[in-house]
Amino acid sequence: xxxxxxxxSVIQEMATAMEEHRRHLTQLDSxxxxxxxxxxxxxxxxxxxERLAATNPETPSDILKSCSMALINKVGGAAGPLxxxxxLRASTALSEKEELSAEDxxxxxxxxxxxxxxxxxxxxxxxxxVDALEPAARAAKEAASSGxxxxxxxxxxxxxxxxxxxxxxPLTANRGLASYLGARxxxxxxxxxxxxxxxxxxxxxxxGA
Amino acid sequence: MKKIINAPERVVAEMLRxxxxxxxxxxxxxxxxxxxxxxxxxxxxxxALVSGGGSGHEPTHGGxxxxxxxxxxxxxAVFTSPTPEQMLEATKAVDGGAGVFYVVKNYTGDVLNFExxxxxxxxxxxxxxxxxxNDDVAVEDSTFTAGRRGIAGTIFVxxxxxxxxxxxxDLAGVKEIAQRANANMRSMGMALTSCIPPESGEPIFEIxxxxxxxxxxxxxxxxxxxxxxxxxxxxxxxxxxxxxGDTVNFSGSEVAVMVNGLGATPIMELYxxxxxxxxxxxxxxxxxxxxxxxGEYMTSLEMAGFSITLLKLDDEMKGYLEAPCSVAAGRPF
Ligand SMILES: Nc1ncnc2c1ncn2[C@@H]1O[C@H](COP(=O)(O)OP(=O)(O)O)[C@@H](O)[C@H]1O
Ligand SMILES: [Mg+2]
Numbered sequence: 001x002x003x004x005x006x007x008x009s010v011i012q013e014m015a016t017a018m019e020e021h022r023r024h025l026t027q028l029d030s031x032x033x034x035x036x037x038x039x040x041x042x043x044x045x046x047x048x049x050e051r052l053a054a055t056n057p058e059t060p061s062d063i064l065k066s067c068s069m070a071l072i073n074k075v076g077g078a079a080g081p082l083x084x085x086x087x088l089r090a091s092t093a094l095s096e097k098e099e100l101s102a103e104d105x106x107x108x109x110x111x112x113x114x115x116x117x118x119x120x121x122x123x124x125x126x127x128x129x130v131d132a133l134e135p136a137a138r139a140a141k142e143a144a145s146s147g148x149x150x151x152x153x154x155x156x157x158x159x160x161x162x163x164x165x166x167x168x169x170p171l172t173a174n175r176g177l178a179s180y181l182g183a184r185x186x187x188x189x190x191x192x193x194x195x196x197x198x199x200x201x202x203x204x205x206x207x208g209a
Numbered sequence: 210m211k212k213i214i215n216a217p218e219r220v221v222a223e224m225l226r227x228x229x230x231x232x233x234x235x236x237x238x239x240x241x242x243x244x245x246x247x248x249x250x251x252x253x254x255x256x257a258l259v260s261g262g263g264s265g266h267e268p269t270h271g272g273x274x275x276x277x278x279x280x281x282x283x284x285x286a287v288f289t290s291p292t293p294e295q296m297l298e299a300t301k302a303v304d305g306g307a308g309v310f311y312v313v314k315n316y317t318g319d320v321l322n323f324e325x326x327x328x329x330x331x332x333x334x335x336x337x338x339x340x341x342x343n344d345d346v347a348v349e350d351s352t353f354t355a356g357r358r359g360i361a362g363t364i365f366v367x368x369x370x371x372x373x374x375x376x377x378x379d380l381a382g383v384k385e386i387a388q389r390a391n392a393n394m395r396s397m398g399m400a401l402t403s404c405i406p407p408e409s410g411e412p413i414f415e416i417x418x419x420x421x422x423x424x425x426x427x428x429x430x431x432x433x434x435x436x437x438x439x440x441x442x443x444x445x446x447x448x449x450x451x452x453x454g455d456t457v458n459f460s461g462s463e464v465a466v467m468v469n470g471l472g473a474t475p476i477m478e479l480y481x482x483x484x485x486x487x488x489x490x491x492x493x494x495x496x497x498x499x500x501x502x503x504g505e506y507m508t509s510l511e512m513a514g515f516s517i518t519l520l521k522l523d524d525e526m527k528g529y530l531e532a533p534c535s536v537a538a539g540r541p542f
Contacts, residue, residue, distance in 0.1 A: 026409065034428045035409055036289050072325060073294035076285050080292060081321035119321060172353075176317050179354040180430045 003100045007060040013206035015045035028191035032178040037191040044075035064091035089115035102153045106144035113137040127173035129192035132161035151209030158200035165193035210410045217407040221264045232537045242298040243284040245271035250303045256374040257303035260312040263288040268538035269507040277534025278371035287406045290318035296326030308380035311339035314359025340387040344396040347424030347432040361469040361507040362394040362518040372529035393521040397448045400425035400514030445485040463498040467518040472508035
C-alpha cells in the first residue's frame with residue numbers, strides 16, 4: 001500500500017510541477033523549438049490525474065501505465081510518445097511489484113531512459129531529454145547499489161538530470177525541431193531535458209527527498 | 210494579438226464544427242477526437258488514407274478529405290502533432306478491410322505518434338503502413354538534423370496516393386506510388402512575417418520589417434538564410450536555384466508546379482511569383498504539366514510568404530493527379 005500511495009503522490013507532484021513551470025518550458029521551447037512544450041506537458045499531466053481518478057489503479061506499475069496512456073493520448077508532439085514510452089517502460093520494469101526497493105526504482109528509471117533513447121533514436125549529447133535521463137539513470141543505479149533508500153535514489157537521479165539539462169545549454173541539437181537551427185541552438189537549454197529534471201525533482205520531493 | 214476567435218482553447222474544435230457544417234455532404238467530424246472523415250467512410254475493400262498534423266495549416270489536412278484523396282485527417286492542437294489516440298480513432302473509422310495508409314510529414318512528433326498509432330492498430334488487427342514526406346530542400350538530410358521536413362509537396366502525395374487507392378491499388382501499391390511521388394518532389398519556402406498561435410498569443414519568431422527568411426518551415430523553423438528583402442524575381446531565383454540544384458533532375462521532364470501561399474500573401478503576389486517561376490522553368494528546359502497549382506494549399510496561420518514545389522511526373526502519376534476528386538479544398542468551380 002505504501003508504494004502505491006507514494007507513486008500516486010509522485011504523479012500528483014509531477015503534475016503540479018508541470019503546471020508551475022508551464023510558461024518557462026514553453027518559453028524555452030519557443031527559443032529553439034515551436035513554443036508548445038510547457039502547454040503539452042501540462043495538458044498531459046492533467047489528463048494523467050483525470051485518468052488516475054477515473055480508473056483507480058492499485059499497483060505502482062498500473063499507475064505508471066495509466067499515466068503513460070494519458071501522456072501518449074493527450075500530449076502530442078515529440079514529447080508525448082517519448083514520455084509515454086518512458087512511463088510505459090518504467091511500468092513494465094515494476095510489473096507485479098507491490099512494494100518498491102531502491103533497486104526497483106533505479107531499474108524503472110533506467111528502463112525509462114532506455115525507452116526514450118530507443119524511440120527517439122537519440123544519444124547523450126544530441127541536446128534532448130536523453131541528456132538528462134541517461135545520467136539520471138546512472139546516478140540512480142549508483143545510489144541504489146551504495147545502499148541508499150528510495151527517496152535518496154530519486155534525489156540522486158534528479159540532481160544528475162539537472163546537471164545534464166544544464167549541460168545542454170552550449171550544445172547544438174541533432175534531434176527534434178532544434179536541429180534545424182544549427183549553430184543558433186547553442187546558448188539555450190533543451191526544454192525536454194529541463195522537463196525531465198523537473199519531473200524527477202518532483203518525484204524526489206514527493207518522497208521528502 | 211488580433212484574431213477572429215471566441216476563446217483560444219476552442220479554436221480547433223470550433224473550426225471543425227464550421228467545416229462540418231459547410232461541407233456536410235462531403236465529410237463528417239468525430240468531435241471527441243478531432244478527426245475529419247469522409248462522409249461515406251468506411252469504403253469497403255479500398256485502402257484508406259489517413260493524414261494529419263498540427264492545426265493552423267488549413268486547408269491542410271481536413272480540406273483534403275473526400276472522394277479520391279484522404280479518408281480521414283487528424284487535427285492536432287495548433288502546430289502540434291495529433292496523438293495516437295486520434296489516429297487510432299481515424300484508422301478504425303475508415304478501415305474498409307484493405308488496410309490503412311498514413312501520410313506523415315517528417316517531424317519527430319508526427320512520425321513518433323503515427324508509429325505508435327500503427328502499433329495500436331496492429332493490436333486491433335488493422336493492417337497499416339506509412340510514408341514519411343520530406344520535400345523541403347531548405348535543410349540538409351544529415352545525422353545532425355531530424356532530416357528534411359515535409360511541407361506543401363505533401364498535398365501531391367495526398368492526391369496521387371488517394372487516387373491510387375480509389376483506383377484499387379493495394380496497401381503495398383499505394384505505398385510504392387506515395388514513395389515514388391515523395392522521391393520525385395522538392396519544395397522550398399520563404400517568409401516575410403511570423404505568425405501567432407492563438408494559445409500562446411505570441412509571434413513564434415521575430416523578424417525585422419525589412420527582413421525575410423529563405424527556407425522557412427511551416428511552423429516557423431528557420432531556413433537557410435535571414436536577410437534583407439529582395440525583388441520577387443530574385444527571391445524566386447534563389448528558391449528555384451536550390452530546388453533545381455538538388456538531386457532530382459527536373460530538366461527535360463514534365464513537372465507539376467505548386468506556388469503555395471502561407472496564409473497572408475495576396476494571390477496577386479503568388480501569381481506574380483508564378484510568372485517568374487514559369488520563365489525560369491522554361492529557360493531550364495522544365496516543362497510545366499497541366500494547370501499549375503497556384504493558391505493556398507498548406508498555410509501557416511497568418512504568415513506572409515510562400516513555397517514552391519516541383520514534382521517530376523511519370524504517366525501513372527499524371528493520371529492520378531488528373532483523376533477526379535471531391536474535397537473541401539477543391540479548386541473553386
Ligand atoms: N528524437 C528525440 N529523442 C529524444 N528526445 C527528443 C527527440 N526529439 C525531440 N525530443 C525532445 O522533445 C522536446 C520537445 O518536446 P515538445 O515541444 O513537446 O514536442 P515538439 O518538438 O514536437 O514540439 C525536445 O526539447 C527534446 O528534449
Ligand atoms: Mg515543441
